[in-house]
Amino acid sequence: MDVPGVVSGALGEESPVARIPLKGEDVLFLTPTRTLVYRAEGLLSDETVEEYLHDAERVSVREGRRKAKIELDYGTDGTETMEVPASRVDDVVPPVLAGVLNAAGVTGPGESVKGVYRFSELTLVVTSSRLVKHVGAAAWDEDYESIDYGDVTAFSAEEGSVASTLVFGTDGHTERIKVPNESFREVKEAVEEALFAAHDVSTPAEFAQLHEPEEPDPTPERDDMGFADSGIAPIEMSGADDDAEEQTRSETGASTATTTDSEPASEATTAESRGECAANAKDEERAWRERSRSEPERRGGDERREQNDRRRERTRDRTPAETREPEPAPEPSIPDDELLAELRDILVAVERQEDALASHSDAIARQRAELDAQEDRIAAQRDELAEQRQRIDDLIAAIRD
Structure with missing residues (x-):
């Protein structure tokens, strides 16, 4: 990059990053921190460097x-x-x-x-x-x-x-x-x-x-976690198992009693057989009484459970309608056509105001340009007068010499 000597002295340790020709031999140099304008030597002026931070x-x-x-x-x-x-x-x-x-x-x-x-x-x-x-x-x-x-x-x-x-x-x-x-x-x-x-x-x-948003995966994730991993204990059917065991014991007792009745009558002739028969008869009577007592209790328990279930169903059926929360009434909505029309009118009004402001700004810019042009004409006339004055001074000096 061609740099005049006077500019090199003004640059110091900096180096120019841009060089822009202006007019004639005038050049503008830019560094990261400054702008330097080089004015070449003229008829009435020496070369200079202007610095702007x-x-x-x-x-x-x-x-x-x-x-x-x-x-x-x-x-x-x-x-x-x-x-x-x-x-x-x-x-x-x-x-x-x-x-x-x-x-x-x-x-x-x-x-x-x-x-x-x-x-x-x-x-x-x-x-x-x-x-x-x-x-x-x-x-x-x-x-x-x-x-x-x-x-x-x-x-x-x-x-x-x-x-x-x-x-x-x-x-x-x-x-x-x-x-x-x-x-x-x-x-x-x-x-x-x-x-x-x-x-x-x-x-x-x-x-x-x-920048498109990621779409969610439409396939739902399966939950393969078992009861053992989730920590939830399985439901125990203890009541049903107890009823089944009790019914089995009752049937076993009835079968034993029937077997006892079918024993041969020949064994009852001895005293030992009669004693055993008497003991067996007492045991059978006791078992029969126990079965007689347990059967109604079991049936009564089942009946009570059925009654409670029917009572709960009737209670749900009798729930008054007034206890339910009323559904909120729908809010009145503004028709989309009316809303769009209002927004369109507002947008048109804003654009008109912006256009008016732009026209006003353009008018101000034109007036400013006219004023600047007048200033330039005045400055040019002053420069011409200064040159004419300099020529007159040079002529006067030449005549005196």
């Missing part, structure tokens, strides 16, 4: 017919104005603004500026990692908004009659930015290129697929 709090741009003025506001340290040809302002503003954003911590190391788009009251700075938005007369100040590409999950565009809208969707939030139609396509393509590159995709379809 990037730690400004506010950047404003005013364009005239011949010259453009970039104003850097340093707060309590004052304001400095950089003059460049009007034909080179679009080449100068982006790198200068990139240096200011980097110095303010808005952009990070290695983050590059892809484009700067200035409208009447809106400035958009498209970088490789974010979109910086500023609303106001200034190109940038500390009252700005930033949309990080990493937070964006949806991106679309809405076309309008005067201006179209860029729609950014993040988690739980939607950001809308209106851009005039004459520049909308250029801005949209720049934003898409930077956004897709940040997400490592190349098309809108790939970006949308990247």
Whole structure:
């Protein structure tokens, strides 16, 4: 990079990262912290170097017919104005603004500026990692908004009659930015290129697929866990088993008694046989009495259980209807057609107001441009008068010599 000697002395240990020709031999050099404007030697002036630090709090741009003025506001340290040809302002503003954003911590190391788009009251700075938005007369100040590409999950565009809208969707939030139609396509393509590159995709379809919500698995999971693993004890049918055992014992006793009756009568002739028969008869009588007592008790227990079951069923059938909670009455709903019509009217009114504000801003911008043009004409006339005065002084000096 060709650097004049006077510029090398002003750079010190820094190296220029950009070189922008201005007019004639005038050149603008940019470093990470400063902007240096080299003015070549002229008929009435020597070569000079103007230095502008990037730690400004506010950047404003005013364009005239011949010259453009970039104003850097340093707060309590004052304001400095950089003059460049009007034909080179679009080449100068982006790198200068990139240096200011980097110095303010808005952009990070290695983050590059892809484009700067200035409208009447809106400035958009498209970088490789974010979109910086500023609303106001200034190109940038500390009252700005930033949309990080990493937070964006949806991106679309809405076309309008005067201006179209860029729609950014993040988690739980939607950001809308209106851009005039004459520049909308250029801005949209720049934003898409930077956004897709940040997400490592190349098309809108790939970006949308990247952020589609995952669908739940329609197949329900089977629960193969058994009772032993779940800690739930199996239901014991103890009552039914006891009844079955009791019935078995009763049948066994009846069978034993029948067998005793069928013994041969010949054994009753002896005293021993008669004693055994008497004992057996007593045992049989006792067993019969026990069976007689246990059978009604068992039947009574079964009857009581059946009565309790029937009583509970009748109680459920007799539950009064008034004890049930009344169902809530449906809330009156507004018809969808009426709601959509109201929203459409509100949207139309908002767009009309925005169009009116845009027209007003354009009128102010035209008036400002006319004032700047008048200032440029006055400055040009002053320069011509100064040159004429210098020529007159040179002629007078030559005549005296």
